[in-house]
Amino acid sequence: MTILAVLGVIAVLYWLEVRMGNARSTFDCEIGMPSRLDEKDPMKREDFFGKVVPVILAAVGLPLLAHSFLEGLLLLAGSVSLFILSRRAKSRG
Secondary structure, three states: OHHHHHHHHHHHHHHHHHHHOEOHHHHHHHHOOOOOOOOOEOOOHHHHHHHHHHHHHHHHHHHHHHHOHHHHHHHHHHHHHHHHHHHHHHHHO
């Protein structure tokens, strides 16, 4: 059940960060630069699945090892797999 909840959170984050994009320029006013609210800067799909998702899976999987060893192990294996696959893809291209 925990795995389904984690996958649901990842799906929502994917929709928000990759599909809709975020306006990173909204924070420019905090550093004294003019902000451009109309510019959207979506995250690349490769960055999302190669950096964000492995961190989420590892952050949930490590403490979950103490409660449900199999679910925690599955999340950690998924995290390591995505991380390795993203590194291999970057080294090829």
